[in-house]
Amino acid sequence: MKLESLTQSIGEWLRGTGPESDIVMSSRVRLARNVAHYPFVSRASEQERADIERFLRERIASVPVGRGLEYIDVGHLEEIDRQFLVERQLISREHADAQGARSVAIDRMEQVSLMINEEDHLRIQCMHSGLDLRGAWEQIKVVDDQIEKLVPYAFHPRFGYLTACPTNVGTGIRVSVMLHLPALVITRQIDKVFRSLHKISLAVRGLYGEGSQAMGDFYQISNQTTLGRTEEELVEQVGDVVPVLIDYERRAREFLVRETQQNVHDQVSRAFGILRTAQTISAEETMQLLSRVRMGVMLGLIGDVKIADINSLLVRTQPAHLQKLRGMELDVNDRNIERARYLRQHFEGGDSGRASVN
Amino acid sequence: MKCQQCDKQAVFHITELESGAVRELHLCEDHARAYLNQSGGEPSQGGPEDAEEATPAAGALGVGQTADELAILDQRACEMCGITFFEFRNQGRLGCPHDYVQFEKELEPLIANIHGATEHTGRRPTRANSLPEGTEDLTRVIGLRREMKEAIALEEYEKAKEHRDAIRGIEDRWVVPSEPPPSVADDRGAEGGPA
């Protein structure tokens, strides 16, 4: 197992480099596909799940994009390793918790991941840093086309690509962006924004962590319907609304700086102070404080901290990552202590050590 | 889950489209019958006996059936994977690709509800060998496998062999054998799928 090597790297989507990456964390496109000659996963027997897994793995391995992928047998992983892959967004929580033969293939950049035997036989995901839905779509299209040459995907002339749940039928596409919207949260405009998104049938959900409590100011916007529009139209539907949200968030940030300069500076400085000095800290609080610091960096209130570092800390301070980094299992209390230690070390040593509050 | 109108177990899960808004109903058998039998489409407050008129509620996932009709529909099973419509309504997951053909009439209003459309306009597969776009022909293999197993269990080996040959015939048309790329196939062993 090469999971250990992943703890040393960070995924491309965390680099904080793409367009608009001060607000858009990542852009993702996902396709749901099923093999036509097997029952859907929830109805497949243990043997059939193993057959599906092998059928898809062999074919994926023999297409050009499949050759550079790393295959991970999720069904035989320890719980902590499955959790680790969830934290990196390489597999879904459902895939981690499922039963039977299942696997994931990922590329070295951690941009592409192919889940076998999730809710559907195959879930292809492509994730890019910043606002780059078009790039993610162009990339996933190539992957999908190559696999379809060798795999007869279940298809209905009128309903399109067939999926286990009718909510995904048709294109099978889910287009989403992960947004960091702290100023809209602080100025209490976020609910209003979400209500307007629902009206144009886009779904919004918060980023969830330990204990499935909504945390921080990270939100995922995605399309709700998959049938009746082309993939390009659905990519555009999500893509079109993002600049509007970016504009709202920017204006809210300007407002905060203009009207509550001391307040926002104080909040950001306190958040940074706690992260650098705490002796024990929960995942939720860490996420909340990192969110504030991230905004502070963007507003120029904190110097010498890189966005990529904050993004990376958001993932590396989560439970499975902490335990992998430490090389041992830790209970909640020990994790909180270890998390605080890791944060102190991170902000004291290395490049960020000289980080200063301006 | 409990019935929304009494303490009994809810066994009917109905998605109702009302003036553009989706509403979920979870009802026990008696209340579902009362609901589906009444004219207005509003769940009645009384018991099942106060519903006399059998005017079906339009737009329900039960597709305007009376409770009796719905009960019959619920028992209908997919010819390929064997899932009943009742199982689908309870789990929210279909059993196999053929369900979209088998339950087409019932799924269509549900799909229209969810997506506001029933026609796929996106990408379509391109196939060699003049195979059709739709994969219904290949999906028949699911049913044939089931029949083959049943024949083996009954020790009807002649019949089982016929099914096996039929499966091979269909798969030969549809499934491209994977040309094994030697290097990839070899170093996968250690962390690949189940042995």
Ligand SMILES: [Zn+2]
């Ligand atoms: Zn009841």
Ligand SMILES: [Zn+2]
């Ligand atoms: Zn079926």
